[in-house]
Amino acid sequence: MRKKESNGVSRRTFLKASGAASAVLALGGCGFREKFFSSNDTLKEFIQRNFKEMSPEEIEEVRQRLLKQYKKKYGRDFVLGTEPPFPNVVFAYGLDLSRCIGCRRCVYACVQENNQSRRPEIQWIRVLRFKKGSMNFEESDHYYDPRMVPEEGYYYMPVQCQQCENPPCVKVCPTKATWKDSDGIVVIDYNWCIGCRYCMAACPYWARRFNFAEPEIPIKEINRNLHYLGNRPRMRGVVEKCTFCVQRTRRGRYPACVEVCPVGARKFGNILDPKSEISQVIERQRVFRLKEDLNTQSRFYYFFSI
Amino acid sequence: MYKVRHFFYQLTQRLIKGPPIYYAWILFLLALIGIGAYAYAQQLKQGMTVTGLTDQVSWGLYIGNFTFLVGVAAAAVLLIVPAYIYDFGPIKEITILGEILAASALFMCMLFVTVDLGHPERVWHLLPIVGTPNFPSTLLGWDIIVINGYLLINIGIATYLLGMLYLEKPENKWIYMPFVLLSIPWAIGIHTVTAYLYNGLGARPFWNTAIIVPRFLASAFCSGPAISIMAFQLIRKFTRFEVRDEALFKMAEMVAIAMGLNLVLLGAEVFKEIYTDTWHKAPILYLFVGLHGHSALVKWIWISMGCNLLAFILFLIPTTKKNHVTLNLACILIVIGVWLEKGMGFIIPGFVPTPLGEIWEYWPKTVEILVSLGILGFGLLHYTLALKIAIPIETGEMRVLGTLPVSKNGNKGLRGLIKNLYIKIQGIVNKDIPIPR
Numbered sequence: 016m017r018k019k020e021s022n023g024v025s026r027r028t029f030l031k032a033s034g035a036a037s038a039v040l041a042l043g044g045c046g047f048r049e050k051f052f053s054s055n056d057t058l059k060e061f062i063q064r065n066f067k068e069m070s071p072e073e074i075e076e077v078r079q080r081l082l083k084q085y086k087k088k089y090g091r092d093f094v095l096g097t098e099p100p101f102p103n104v105v106f107a108y109g110l111d112l113s114r115c116i117g118c119r120r121c122v123y124a125c126v127q128e129n130n131q132s133r134r135p136e137i138q139w140i141r142v143l144r145f146k147k148g149s150m151n152f153e154e155s156d157h158y159y160d161p162r163m164v165p166e167e168g169y170y171y172m173p174v175q176c177q178q179c180e181n182p183p184c185v186k187v188c189p190t191k192a193t194w195k196d197s198d199g200i201v202v203i204d205y206n207w208c209i210g211c212r213y214c215m216a217a218c219p220y221w222a223r224r225f226n227f228a229e230p231e232i233p234i235k236e237i238n239r240n241l242h243y244l245g246n247r248p249r250m251r252g253v254v255e256k257c258t259f260c261v262q263r264t265r266r267g268r269y270p271a272c273v274e275v276c277p278v279g280a281r282k283f284g285n286i287l288d289p290k291s292e293i294s295q296v297i298e299r300q301r302v303f304r305l306k307e308d309l310n311t312q313s314r315f316y317y318f319f320s321i
Numbered sequence: 322m323y324k325v326r327h328f329f330y331q332l333t334q335r336l337i338k339g340p341p342i343y344y345a346w347i348l349f350l351l352a353l354i355g356i357g358a359y360a361y362a363q364q365l366k367q368g369m370t371v372t373g374l375t376d377q378v379s380w381g382l383y384i385g386n387f388t389f390l391v392g393v394a395a396a397a398v399l400l401i402v403p404a405y406i407y408d409f410g411p412i413k414e415i416t417i418l419g420e421i422l423a424a425s426a427l428f429m430c431m432l433f434v435t436v437d438l439g440h441p442e443r444v445w446h447l448l449p450i451v452g453t454p455n456f457p458s459t460l461l462g463w464d465i466i467v468i469n470g471y472l473l474i475n476i477g478i479a480t481y482l483l484g485m486l487y488l489e490k491p492e493n494k495w496i497y498m499p500f501v502l503l504s505i506p507w508a509i510g511i512h513t514v515t516a517y518l519y520n521g522l523g524a525r526p527f528w529n530t531a532i533i534v535p536r537f538l539a540s541a542f543c544s545g546p547a548i549s550i551m552a553f554q555l556i557r558k559f560t561r562f563e564v565r566d567e568a569l570f571k572m573a574e575m576v577a578i579a580m581g582l583n584l585v586l587l588g589a590e591v592f593k594e595i596y597t598d599t600w601h602k603a604p605i606l607y608l609f610v611g612l613h614g615h616s617a618l619v620k621w622i623w624i625s626m627g628c629n630l631l632a633f634i635l636f637l638i639p640t641t642k643k644n645h646v647t648l649n650l651a652c653i654l655i656v657i658g659v660w661l662e663k664g665m666g667f668i669i670p671g672f673v674p675t676p677l678g679e680i681w682e683y684w685p686k687t688v689e690i691l692v693s694l695g696i697l698g699f700g701l702l703h704y705t706l707a708l709k710i711a712i713p714i715e716t717g718e719m720r721v722l723g724t725l726p727v728s729k730n731g732n733k734g735l736r737g738l739i740k741n742l743y744i745k746i747q748g749i750v751n752k753d754i755p756i757p758r
Contacts, residue, residue, distance in 0.1 A: 210439015
C-alpha cells in the first residue's frame with residue numbers, strides 16, 4: 016500500500032482547489048450567471064414548465080419572452096393573450112349539413128386566422144364530400160375539385176377537432192401537454208409537447224396535425240392577435256389542431272370559420288346557456304355526432320335542417 | 322485496489338483483443354452507427370419531414386422496429402422458465418446469454434422511440450417531479466416504466482451471476498432467485514403493455530382488438546429464441562463456451578409451439594374481419610389484397626406468411642429441426658416473417674385507411690432506413706461487447722486472479738517474460754495477494 020500523506024492536504028491538492036475557487040469567484044463576480052441565464056432565451060424556453068402548472072408570474076415572463084421573439088423574427092408587434100376560460104361557459108358547435116356547399120372558405124379562413132404553416136401546408140379543417148345515400152368515410156372524397164360547388168348528388172361534411180368531453184387524445188398524452196380546459200376546449204401547450212404523436216393515433220376524427228418541418232407563414236398574412244394555447248406561431252416537432260379559435264372565443268368573438276361561412280351552416284355558442292343558438296339547435300334540430308359509439312362525447316353536433 | 326485495477330485491465334484487454342474477424346465486425350458496426358448518426362443529424366436539422374411519415378400515417382418504421390424488438394426482449398423469459406422452473410440443465414447454462422440479448426434489444430427499443438420523437442430534448446417532461454407525467458392513464462408512461470424495469474432486472478441478474486463467477490464466490494439463491502421469478506411475469510408484462518398501447522385506441526379498429534395481446538406474445542416467442550439459436554451457434558463456434566445441441570433443439574420446440582399459436586391467432590383475426598364483413602375489414606384487406614388500388618404492403622405480407630409457414634414446418638418436423646442447416650434457415654425465415662408481420666405489417670394498416678376513410682400509402686425514406694441500421698448496429702455492438710466479457714467469465718478464462726488473454730505464442734518468449742515479471746512485481750509490491758504461478 017502506498018503511504019498516505021499524513022499531514023492532510025498535499026500541495027498539489029491545495030493549488031488545484033484554490034485555482035478552481037478563484038475561477039468560480041471571477042465568473043460569479045462578473046455577473047456570469049445573470050448574463051448567461053437572462054440573455055439565453057433558448058435555455059429559458061427549454062426549462063419552462065407545463066403551462067397548467069405555471070404561476071401568473073411565470074406566465075407573464077413567458078409571454079414577454081415570446082413577444083420579444085416574435086418581434087425579432089417577424090419585425091412586428093403582436094398581441095399575445097393567455098386568457099383563462101370564462102366561468103360557466105362550455106362551447107359547442109353545430110353544423111348544418113343541409114346548408115354546407117363545400118366551398119372550403121372555412122378551411123382557408125382557419126389557416127389565415129390560426130397562422131397555420133403554408134409550407135408544408137397544414138389545414139385543420141378537412142371537408143369530406145359524400146355521395147347522397149350513405150355516410151361511408153371510405154367512399155368519401157377529400158380532394159374534390161370541381162369548377163363550382165355544390166355538386167348535384169353530393170353533400171359535404173367539414174370535420175375538425177370535436178373538442179370531446181371524453182377525449183382519447185388527452186387520455187394517451189404521456190406528458191399532459193394537451194388537456195381539456197373548463198370551457199370545453201381541448202388545448203395544447205406547444206412548448207411542452209414532445210412530439211410522440213400518440214394523440215394523433217388516438218384521435219377518431221383525424222383532427223390533429225404534426226409539424227414535420229419548421230412552419231412557414233408569409234409575414235404579410237400573419238395574424239397578430241394571438242393566444243398562447245391557440246394560434247401563436249408553432250415550432251417544428253409539435254402537434255396542433257383546431258382550438259375553437261381560443262384567441263377569439265375567450266375575447267367574446269366567434270371562431271373564424273363560423274364568421275366566414277357564406278351560407279350560415281356553422282352555429283356556435285355556450286351550451287350551458289339555454290338561450291344560446293347552439294342550445295336551440297340541439298333542442299330543435301335532429302342532431303347527431305360522428306362515431307358516437309366510441310363514447311368520445313363530442314361537442315360537435317351535425318344536423319340536416321332541411 | 323489492485324483487484325479493481327486488475328478487473329478494468331482485464332476488461333479493456335478482453336474488449337480490444339480478439340481474432341481478426343472480431344476487429345472486422347466491430348469496425349463494421351461502428352461504420353453502421355456512424356452512418357446512422359449522420360442520418361439522424363439530418364433528421365434533427367431539417368425535421369421529421371425527411372422521413373416518409375405524414376399526418377395520415379404518423380407512425381412508421383421506427384415504431385415498427387420498436388414493437389418487434391420489445392418482442393425479442395420479452396423472449397428471454399422463454400429461457401428462464403425451462404432453466405429455473407423446470408431445471409432443464411442444457412438451458413440453465415445459457416440463460417445469461419438470453420438476458421444479455423434482452424438488454425441489447427431493450428436499448429434498441431428506447432433508441433427507436435427517441436428518434437421518433439419530434440422533440441427528444443423534451444423527454445424529461447415525462448419524469449415525475451420535474452415534469453408532468455400523465456399517470457396512470459397514458460400507456461406510454463407504463464411502457465417506459467416496464468421496459469426500464471425489465472432492463473434493470475436483466476442487467477442486475479446478469480451482473481450478479483457473472484460477478485459471483487468472476488469473484489469465485491458462491492452465488493446466493495435468495496438474492497437472485499426472487500428477481501429471476503419476478504422477471505417471468507415482467508417479461509409477459511412488457512409485451513402486454515406494448516400491445517395495450519395499440520389495443521386501447523378506439524379510433525383504430527385494426528388494433529382495437531384483444532387478440533393482439535396474445536398475438537404479440539406468440540410472435541415474440543418466435544423471434545427472440547430464433548435470434549438466440551443463431552447467436553448461440555456463433556458463440557459456440559468462436560469461443561470456448563459450450564452450448565449443447567439439446568438446448569438449441571428445446572428452444573426450437575418452443576418456437577414451433579409459439580409459431581403454431583401465432584398462425585392460429587392470425588387465422589382468427591382474418592376470419593373475424595372477412596366473415597363479419599363490416600367496414601372494419603378495410604385495414605386487413607389493404608394488407609392482404611390491397612384497397613381501392615393501393616397495395617404496397619400486399620407482397621410483403623404474403624412473403625411474411627410464406628416465411629412463417631415454412632419456418633413452422635421446418636421447426637415442427639424433428640428431422641429438419643435437428644439438422645443445423647434447416648434449423649438456421651428456419652430461424653432466418655422466422656425473423657424475416659415476424660419482423661414483416663409485426664413491424665410494418667402491424668403499424669401501417671392501423672393508419673390505412675385514416676379514421677376519415679382516406680388511404681395514404683407510407684414507405685420509409687432513406688433517412689429512416691439509415692437511422693434504423695445505425696440503431697441496429699448499436700444494439701449488436703452492445704451485444705458483442707457484453708458477450709466478449711460475459712463468455713470468458715462463464716468459461717473461467719476471466720477471473721479475479723485470472724490471467725490475461727493469451728497472446729499468439731502464449732507466455733513464451735520476451736513478451737511472456739515481461740508479463741511474468743510484471744505479475745511478480747505486482748505481487749511483491751501489493752503484499753496482500755499471493756504471487757500467482
